[in-house]
Amino acid sequence: AQSVTQLGSHVSVSEGALVLLRCNYSSSVPPYLFWYVQYPNQGLQLLLKYTTGATLVKGINGFEAEFKKSETSFHLTKPSAHMSDAAEYFCAVTPYNTDKLIFGTGTRLQVFP
């Protein structure tokens, strides 16, 4: 079954450092891919998505992700972390030819001053 794997349940960075959150999917056919963010006591909010076209996708709040078919990856990056980026981040996939949206287990990002 199609799945999505997020490596690292917790990531800690210093303010101003690079943020890298890893996501791999399992599929021979490129699915739709998403990153969502969840702030404490809130619902999830879309950061960015890949459906077709350009493999480097830019999202809100300075985040971007690159779809790499050869590596079946969709890692999320931000050049310089801000304290307000502290939240839980979820990678999600809509497997090819389905109407599901499956979420990974999430990565909690901590940002230290």
Next chain:
Amino acid sequence: DSGVTQTPKHLITATGQRVTLRCSPRSGDLSVYWYQQSLDQGLQFLIHYYNGEERAKGNILERFSAQQFPDLHSELNLSSLELGDSALYFCASSVTQVGGELFFGEGSRLTVL
């Protein structure tokens, strides 16, 4: 404010009982998704409706059922409740059937005692 309304926000009930969670999607959105979020299971996809029709099922227990009404609001019914059903239940809506941005409600927190 995502525009998705979930009621009730909090619900405390006893084992064996039945509850109904309600979701009003954003105006114009035809898709409604339901998710269960718990510490041990993460964010689990339950079911997806599009314009009144069931489109995909995830790990939804037989004790759980859902429907989407002609006015596009949706209800998730949970019966014969068990302690393990305690979780945050999210509803999300989207204008498209697949591949679109999901807008999440703030969730209904269910506690089963």
